[in-house]
Amino acid sequence: MAQSKILVIEDEEMTARLVTYRLKSLGHEVQHEKDGVKGLKAIKEFKPDLVVLDIMLPGLSGFEILQKLQDDEDFDSDKFKVLMLSSKKRSEDVSRGFNLGAMEYVPKPFKMDEFLLRLNRVLNQ
Amino acid sequence: MIDYLNTHAEQIVLIVVIFLAIFSIIVFVGAIYSRWMLNLKDKKEREIRERLSGLVIQYVSGDLSFEDLKSELSTETDYSILMQISNQLEKNLEGEEEIRLKRLLNLPPIRNFFIGRFETKDPLERAKACLYFARQNKIKKSILPKIMSYSSSKYPMLAYASCMAIIVHGSTRQQREAIHNLLINEGVSDQALNDIFKEFQVQSSEESEVESHLLMRFIADKAYSDRRTALLIRTLGELNFYQSAAFLLSEFESLSEDHYSPVIATALIDVLAQFGMSEILDDLHTIYTSSEHREVRESTAKALGLFTDPVSKPILKWLMLDRDFYVRFYAAKSLSNYPDVQMNELNLPGMESDEYSELLGEIETSKELEY
Numbered sequence: 001m002a003q004s005k006i007l008v009i010e011d012e013e014m015t016a017r018l019v020t021y022r023l024k025s026l027g028h029e030v031q032h033e034k035d036g037v038k039g040l041k042a043i044k045e046f047k048p049d050l051v052v053l054d055i056m057l058p059g060l061s062g063f064e065i066l067q068k069l070q071d072d073e074d075f076d077s078d079k080f081k082v083l084m085l086s087s088k089k090r091s092e093d094v095s096r097g098f099n100l101g102a103m104e105y106v107p108k109p110f111k112m113d114e115f116l117l118r119l120n121r122v123l124n125q
Numbered sequence: 126m127i128d129y130l131n132t133h134a135e136q137i138v139l140i141v142v143i144f145l146a147i148f149s150i151i152v153f154v155g156a157i158y159s160r161w162m163l164n165l166k167d168k169k170e171r172e173i174r175e176r177l178s179g180l181v182i183q184y185v186s187g188d189l190s191f192e193d194l195k196s197e198l199s200t201e202t203d204y205s206i207l208m209q210i211s212n213q214l215e216k217n218l219e220g221e222e223e224i225r226l227k228r229l230l231n232l233p234p235i236r237n238f239f240i241g242r243f244e245t246k247d248p249l250e251r252a253k254a255c256l257y258f259a260r261q262n263k264i265k266k267s268i269l270p271k272i273m274s275y276s277s278s279k280y281p282m283l284a285y286a287s288c289m290a291i292i293v294h295g296s297t298r299q300q301r302e303a304i305h306n307l308l309i310n311e312g313v314s315d316q317a318l319n320d321i322f323k324e325f326q327v328q329s330s331e332e333s334e335v336e337s338h339l340l341m342r343f344i345a346d347k348a349y350s351d352r353r354t355a356l357l358i359r360t361l362g363e364l365n366f367y368q369s370a371a372f373l374l375s376e377f378e379s380l381s382e383d384h385y386s387p388v389i390a391t392a393l394i395d396v397l398a399q400f401g402m403s404e405i406l407d408d409l410h411t412i413y414t415s416s417e418h419r420e421v422r423e424s425t426a427k428a429l430g431l432f433t434d435p436v437s438k439p440i441l442k443w444l445m446l447d448r449d450f451y452v453r454f455y456a457a458k459s460l461s462n463y464p465d466v467q468m469n470e471l472n473l474p475g476m477e478s479d480e481y482s483e484l485l486g487e488i489e490t491s492k493e494l495e496y
Contacts, residue, residue, distance in 0.1 A: 014178065014213040018222075021182045087217075111220035112186075 004123055007048035008032045009039035009065070010085065011057050015108075019052060019085075022112060023119075036060025040068060048080050050123055053102070055086040055093065062086065066100035077101060081122050085110070174206050181210055184229070185222045195232070204234045215260070231261060243271055248280040255286035259293050259324075269295060276303040281312035285321070292324050300325070301339055308349050308357075315356050322360045337366035344376065355392035362396035370400045377405060387418035394421070398428035406432060410440055422452045430459020438463060 006023055010016040011034045023030045031046050033039040036059035043051060043065070055062040062084065069077045084097045087108040094105050104122045106115050130137070180197055183189035198204060207229065215226045229235075242254035255272055258264050273295065275287035284307055291303040307313050307321065322340075329336045343349065344357050358376075361369045377393040394413065397405050405428070413425040426444050429437040437459075444456035460466050 012213065012217065014182075014210055015217045017178060018182050018185060018214065018218075022186060025186070025188075108217045109219045109223070110217065112218070112222050113220065 003027050004049040005029045006050050007042055007046050008052045010054040036065055040065050050081045052083050052085050055088045083122050177206055178210055185225050208235055248283040252283040252286035255290045259290040264294050273299055276306040284310050285317045288321055308353050326364045337369050341369050341372050351386040351388045355388040358392040358396055362399050370402055374402055387421050391420050391424040394424040394428050398431045414440055419449045423455055426452050426455035430462045433462050
């Protein structure tokens with residue numbers, strides 16, 4: 001599998017560590033940020049191929065991050081893909097994420113195998 | 126005495142000052158020492174947390190065996206931190222990873238720690254222990270009576286946690302009693318009861334009718350507030366207990382035409398419509414479309430849209446003239462379910478208004494989002 005740059009923006013430490021561990025063991029280059037403000041900065045600096053994005057984050061929510069990137073004319077938000085990983089399950093939240101550019105949504109609690117399967121699908125799209 | 130004080134005043138002041146100085150130094154050194162000890166303890170805990178987090182992640186991912194992880198645990202602090210990090214992970218994981226975590230949380234020192242929590246006076250600690258046992262696949266039957274006794278606690282959190290554990294591990298009789306205790310505890314939220322009922326369904330086998338019968342019995346008992354009864358009715362709908370349809374229909378038919386509870390009536394209308402019980406149509410047309418309660422008219426408007434029978438069509442048009450916006454909204458939405466109805470061609474008063482076009486826009490969006 002080709003190595004990709006993946007940014008994990010997740011405030012729950014253990015979940016983030018587990019996801020990061022699994023992605024690194026698959027050969028990806030992974031960076032983790034635990035709040036929205038740092039996450040937004042990292043998207044611009046780290047230039048990931050894919051962002052695993054939680055919705056409920058301190059600082060800026062996942063939606064706000066996506067909205068800010070869409071509004072930023074100097075930033076090409078088509079350059080990276082977004083997979084939402086969130087315990088928000090209401091259909092309006094999921095649709096909002098897709099409308100803001102997310103390509104996949106994995107609800108918490110999740111099975112790791114299924115998460116990796118969907119992540120690969122997004123990376124290969 | 127006064128003479129003595131006058132003669133030795135200077136010495137007395139000096140002694141007091143020296144005493145205060147020594148006391149201040151002791152307090153100061155004590156504070157620094159205790160801060161230093163706390164920092165040392167924090168540092169040590171951080172190191173343990175860091176070490177154990179890495180090990181747990183390897184274990185959960187299948188890269189470290191259970192025995193290898195267990196050999197790394199020795200002190201009470203190890204187990205306490207292990208418990209915290211496992212709990213953090215467990216709520217977000219399913220499948221293989223969750224099973225591995227459960228095995229970890231079932232280690233005897235962790236189990237004993239929670240058994241010890243029952244001896245505390247703190248209801249929150251007891252609730253945590255109940256929730257811990259609710260997550261275990263098996264527990265010692267000897268602790269069930271203790272857990273059961275908490276279901277009648279005045280503390281909603283403890284009553285809820287106890288009921289959750291009883292739903293998972295208790296007998297049918299114990300489940301009935303625990304749910305009853307929760308239903309009469311007004312401090313317990315409907316959301317908490319919903320969680321209990323969902324767990325109730327998870328624990329039941331597909332063919333089992335025990336759960337639906339129990340809920341029906343609670344409704345038939347008429348021992349609970351209208352709000353709780355409505356919740357029980359809605360739960361039968363949410364859990365798709367179709368076998369309760371005939372019972373709910375008889376409850377619906379026994380509502381007094383003049384003095385019914387709007388909360389119960391709306392719950393019955395919503396669930397019976399969801400179950401496709403067209404027997405309610407006559408009463409909906411004649412009694413509930415003109416109810417004095419806004420929420421009953423709203424539920425009626427919604428329900429009629431699920432049947433799309435010809436008789437309901439003119440009634441829905443009439444409901445579109447209702448004084449309440451939401452009744453008009455659901456009447457319009459239900460009318461839009463009729464394939465032969467063109468919303469723009471309905472000849473109704475007020476159709477030229479902005480509100481009407483807004484209503485149509487809302488209906489279109491709601492259909493797109495399927496809610």
